[in-house]
Amino acid sequence: MGVLENKFQDNIVVASLDKLLGWARSTSPWYFQFGLACCAIEMMASAASRHDLERIGMMPRSSPRQADVMIVAGTVTMKMALRVKKLYEQMADPKYVISMGSCATSGGPYWQHGYHVLKGVDLVVPVDVYVPGCPPRPEALIEGLLKLQEKIQTERPLTRKSA
Amino acid sequence: MGVVKGDQMILNIGPQHPSTHGVLRLEVMTDGEIVSEIRPHLGYLHRCFEKHCENVTYEQVIPFTDRCDYLASMNSNFGYVVAMEELMEIKVPERVEYIRVIMGELNRIASHLLALGVYGLDIGAFTPFLYMLRDRERILDMFEYTCGARLLYNYMWVGGLSHDLPKDFEKICIDFLDYFEPQISEYNQLLTYNKIFVERTADVGVLPADVAVSYGVTGPNLRASGVKWDVRKDEPYSIYDRFDFEVPIGTGELGTIGDCFDRYLVRMQEVRESVKIIRQALKDIPGGDVHQALPKKIRPPKGSVYRRTESPRGDLGYYIVSDGTPVASRLKMRSPAFTSLSVLDEISRGWMISDVIAILGSLDIVLGEIDR
Amino acid sequence: MTLAEIKVAIESLFPGTILENEELADHQVEFKGDQWLEVATFMKNDPDLSFDQLECITGFDTGVEGSLQTRYNFHSMEHRHKIEVIISHDRENPKVASIEKIWRIGDWFERETYDMFGIVYEGHRDLRRILCPDDWEGWPLRKDYEGQLDYHGIMVPKMKEESGWE
Numbered sequence: 001m002g003v004l005e006n007k008f009q010d011n012i013v014v015a016s017l018d019k020l021l022g023w024a025r026s027t028s029p030w031y032f033q034f035g036l037a038c039c040a041i042e043m044m045a046s047a048a049s050r051h052d053l054e055r056i057g058m059m060p061r062s063s064p065r066q067a068d069v070m071i072v073a074g075t076v077t078m079k080m081a082l083r084v085k086k087l088y089e090q091m092a093d094p095k096y097v098i099s100m101g102s103c104a105t106s107g108g109p110y111w112q113h114g115y116h117v118l119k120g121v122d123l124v125v126p127v128d129v130y131v132p133g134c135p136p137r138p139e140a141l142i143e144g145l146l147k148l149q150e151k152i153q154t155e156r157p158l159t160r161k162s163a
Numbered sequence: 164m165g166v167v168k169g170d171q172m173i174l175n176i177g178p179q180h181p182s183t184h185g186v187l188r189l190e191v192m193t194d195g196e197i198v199s200e201i202r203p204h205l206g207y208l209h210r211c212f213e214k215h216c217e218n219v220t221y222e223q224v225i226p227f228t229d230r231c232d233y234l235a236s237m238n239s240n241f242g243y244v245v246a247m248e249e250l251m252e253i254k255v256p257e258r259v260e261y262i263r264v265i266m267g268e269l270n271r272i273a274s275h276l277l278a279l280g281v282y283g284l285d286i287g288a289f290t291p292f293l294y295m296l297r298d299r300e301r302i303l304d305m306f307e308y309t310c311g312a313r314l315l316y317n318y319m320w321v322g323g324l325s326h327d328l329p330k331d332f333e334k335i336c337i338d339f340l341d342y343f344e345p346q347i348s349e350y351n352q353l354l355t356y357n358k359i360f361v362e363r364t365a366d367v368g369v370l371p372a373d374v375a376v377s378y379g380v381t382g383p384n385l386r387a388s389g390v391k392w393d394v395r396k397d398e399p400y401s402i403y404d405r406f407d408f409e410v411p412i413g414t415g416e417l418g419t420i421g422d423c424f425d426r427y428l429v430r431m432q433e434v435r436e437s438v439k440i441i442r443q444a445l446k447d448i449p450g451g452d453v454h455q456a457l458p459k460k461i462r463p464p465k466g467s468v469y470r471r472t473e474s475p476r477g478d479l480g481y482y483i484v485s486d487g488t489p490v491a492s493r494l495k496m497r498s499p500a501f502t503s504l505s506v507l508d509e510i511s512r513g514w515m516i517s518d519v520i521a522i523l524g525s526l527d528i529v530l531g532e533i534d535r
Numbered sequence: 536m537t538l539a540e541i542k543v544a545i546e547s548l549f550p551g552t553i554l555e556n557e558e559l560a561d562h563q564v565e566f567k568g569d570q571w572l573e574v575a576t577f578m579k580n581d582p583d584l585s586f587d588q589l590e591c592i593t594g595f596d597t598g599v600e601g602s603l604q605t606r607y608n609f610h611s612m613e614h615r616h617k618i619e620v621i622i623s624h625d626r627e628n629p630k631v632a633s634i635e636k637i638w639r640i641g642d643w644f645e646r647e648t649y650d651m652f653g654i655v656y657e658g659h660r661d662l663r664r665i666l667c668p669d670d671w672e673g674w675p676l677r678k679d680y681e682g683q684l685d686y687h688g689i690m691v692p693k694m695k696e697e698s699g700w701e
Binding site: 205206209211213214217374376377378379390392397466467469471478480482484493495497501502505509534535 | 560563587588589590591593595596606608612615619638639640642643651664665666667668675676
Binding site: 033034035036037038040041042044045048049050062074075077079080083087109110112113114115116117134135137 | 178179180181185186206207208209210211214215218226227230233234277292293294296297300303313314315530531
């Protein structure tokens with residue numbers, strides 16, 4: 001900030017463009033409700049009356065084209081893995097993935113003898129935030145979402161990425 | 164309504180769709196609006212539960228049974244421990260039986276509240292969903308107070324329980340029931356006798372009684388078709404024969420017997436009956452030690468058992484084959500939602516696509532249990 | 536009716552169907568698989584037996600050298616009696632008649648047993664896998680099942696060697 005601070009009235013804000021874009025992009029991510037198993041019930045409970053997700057700006061969307069964040073809630077099986085990839089590719093940039101629960105993180109309680117279970121959704125899509133738990137409490141999911149918001153704020157969308 | 168023959172198209176619903184029944188894919192043959200055939204595709208949540216049961220010990224199976232029917236984990240546990248105790252001929256203390264019944268019935272109320280709230284959401288009514296989930300949260304608070312978990316409990320063990328009831332649990336439970344009973348009339352005002360809801364569900368998707376029995380449909384779906392069959396009354400397990408409660412059946416009150424509205428109404432009435440059972444159990448609960456009859460090592464005799472119990476979705480059966488070792492030789496879970504889903508094709512022919520959503524919601528399926 | 540009376544009723548019409556086996560419990564009976572469709576139709580339609588509810592079909596693998604079995608649990612809502620029927624199959628070529636036309640739930644139960652064990656139900660209208668994907672290899676619940684290493688390029692086991700995670 002520096003030289004221009006406090007020189008103008010209160011309703012003029014001076015900030016770097018990256019910070020401004022980060023603030024604008026992070027505060028209202030709409031999530032793609034990809035509830036697969038038990039974690040989906042906790043995701044629904046976090047969207048319901050007691051732990052309201054809409055107060056932090058998150059609205060559930062059923063179509064991948066309208067969503068920013070994909071919350072993979074539940075066990076991903078081999079049969080479903082191909083569809084997860086397809087749905088991820090259908091989302092528009094910028095897109096993020098939250099892996100909710102132990103099953104989506106690493107296969108969960110089914111890691112040892114589950115021949116049909118995908119051991120972690122990060123084998124098919126890139127994950128930004130992992131929320132552990134079986135199932136994670138709604139408060140844990142909200143913390144994961146807030147961490148994602150912090151991550152989006154520190155991104156630098158205008159900087160040219162080196163090849 | 165007759166089936167219209169013309170140019171048919173295949174409409175694919177799922178495996179990811181906004182209705183929260185889980186990952187199910189329906190291949191619908193339709194001419195644009197009227198459905199002529201539905202082919203459900205399952206297996207998107209097949210988590211190899213039965214293979215795990217052949218590789219872990221009998222105690223370690225209990226958390227896996229939780230995760231099959233995740234909306235009613237107490238009842239899934241209950242079914243497993245009842246089957247195992249029959250195989251091993253263990254008699255549990257009276258206090259354990261009473262607590263199991265209380266927890267099972269509380270979970271039945273929670274599961275029905277979620278099913279009915281989500282059904283309203285499918286039809287288009289958002290508010291009853293929020294009201295029912297608010298009351299369900301109070302039940303989950305009680306479970307968390309007892310055993311530490313909100314959704315998947317690992318509470319009922321073979322021969323006993325994992326935790327005894329905490330201090331003041333009886334008072335908290337009675338307070339909740341006194342608060343909850345008038346709420347049921349509030350739900351009736353909001354949703355049950357709402358004109359739009361009745362028009363969308365009455366006379367839709369009629370399931371005749373003989374078709375239901377042939378397709379293996381059990382639980383509230385079968386009772387809504389007029390067949391009075393409840394495992395708690397007809398093949399009683401635990402101490403259900405000591406309680407006085409009714410078994411509601413469908414009467415075709417606002418439509419035909421066995422339509423979607425009957426299935427909804429039977430669940431609503433069952434919630435009232437569960438409240439009655441919990442009140443009776445809380446009055447008579449004896450003292451004792453819940454860990455008294457827990458076996459040191461579970462090593463059942465050679466043999467097999469098939470035992471069914473009443474889960475909120477129907478007859479939950481466990482077929483266990485033991486060969487004398489601490490690990491099961493075969494464990495099969497007969498899931499009630501599997502049979503309920505198989506009847507979807509038969510009762511949706513000739514209805515419109517939005518009616519298919521209403522019929523699917525009224526069957527109350529949980530994909531975790533179907534795919535295991 | 537008790538199990539003994541049921542066995543007498545079935546044996547009188549279909550001699551040679553019931554196989555004697557001392558290891559079975561009181562409610563279990565083992566049948567030979569060759570007349571299964573006729574016996575099942577009789578069990579459903581006869582007014583004294585009237586088994587109208589097919590509760591469960593379970594597949595069972597008796598061991599790596601042994602046979603495969605299909606176990607059916609029946610119940611009659613009218614008479615309130617139960618029976619469990621066991622039919623054994625040869626491991627190399629397991630097959631038996633399908634009963635899905637008699638009890639409609641047999642359709643999906645038999646597809647599931649086929650998916651998990653590879654037992655072929657002859658006469659089934661559409662016998663294909665129901666839980667695993669259509670191009671899955673092997674019969675998962677058999678005792679000698681070896682999982683595949685990858686499925687469409689995605690790795691299946693947690694690690695290539697089974698060590699270090701006990």
